[in-house]
Amino acid sequence: MNRILIIDYGSGNIRSVYNAVKKVSSKKISEIKVSSSANDLKKCTHIILPGVGAFEFCLRGLKRKKLLGCLEEVVLDNKKPFLGICVGMQMLATKGYENGEFSGLNWINGEVRKIKTGKQKLKIPHMGWNNLHFKRKTKFIKQLLRKIEFDKNKEVSAYFVHSYNFNNKNQNEKIITSNYGGEITAMISKDNIIGTQFHPEKSHYFGLAFLQTFIEQKD
Numbered sequence: 001m002n003r004i005l006i007i008d009y010g011s012g013n014i015r016s017v018y019n020a021v022k023k024v025s026s027k028k029i030s031e032i033k034v035s036s037s038a039n040d041l042k043k044c045t046h047i048i049l050p051g052v053g054a055f056e057f058c059l060r061g062l063k064r065k066k067l068l069g070c071l072e073e074v075v076l077d078n079k080k081p082f083l084g085i086c087v088g089m090q091m092l093a094t095k096g097y098e099n100g101e102f103s104g105l106n107w108i109n110g111e112v113r114k115i116k117t118g119k120q121k122l123k124i125p126h127m128g129w130n131n132l133h134f135k136r137k138t139k140f141i142k143q144l145l146r147k148i149e150f151d152k153n154k155e156v157s158a159y160f161v162h163s164y165n166f167n168n169k170n171q172n173e174k175i176i177t178s179n180y181g182g183e184i185t186a187m188i189s190k191d192n193i194i195g196t197q198f199h200p201e202k203s204h205y206f207g208l209a210f211l212q213t214f215i216e217q218k219d
Contacts, residue, residue, distance in 0.1 A: 003030055003045045005041060007035070007036065007050075008035060009064070010061040011057075013050045017085065020201035021048070021211055023208060024209075036065040046080065046215055047071075055096035055099075056098065059105075075193065082194065083194045085200065087162075089196055090104070093111055094110060096112040097114070107190070107193055108168060111167050114165075115163060116182055125163040126163070127161045133177045133178065138175060141175060144209060158178075159203045165185055166185040167185070173190050175189045
């Protein structure tokens with residue numbers, strides 16, 4: 001049975017993520033917990049790291065809760081399925097450049113920099129619904145597309161709220177993109193690690209299917 005842990009480290013949006021996960025939970029899920037306990041991290045099977053706020057602020061929250069060492073153990077060593085949402089994805093980068101230069105977790109090689117909209121003078125933050133473009137058909141994506149009964153002739157969209165973009169070095173790790181004055185990295189993936197710039201908990205039918213696909217993965 002899968003046990004889902006949503007990490008509470010002082011960032012917002014915890015309740016909406018919890019409610020969305022609870023909505024799509026099934027008999028395969030024995031527990032959904034919101035916690036900042038290292039002991040709970042070790043016991044869970046799936047980890048969700050939400051993120052609202054600045055890159056460095058969220059990293060400080062993880063450090064303040066003394067979770068970094070345990071996170072690396074369960075995600076990098078034990079290979080438990082991990083999902084980072086919004087800034088929770090951005091923190092996976094090597095460096096972030098929001099209000100200065102800061103080191104990230106460096107789980108996925110790349111840099112988080114302010115969105116460039118070119119000559120289009122689009123509003124920052126990028127806020128609202130935007131179409132998704134599936135770049136790579138990973139096992140996860142294939143399962144997701146079957147769940148949403150994907151029709152290539154129809155558009156799929158998700159909800160975004162962000163001012164910074166994850167520029168990853170390895171293009172094979174860029175799974176879904178969107179466009180907002182240029183390419184936006186919407187989903188990255190490496191081994192057991194997934195990150196989404198969009199908010200699945202706010203993305204209605206598609207977002208709920210995304211979360212269900214994640215929490216039903218085997219660890």
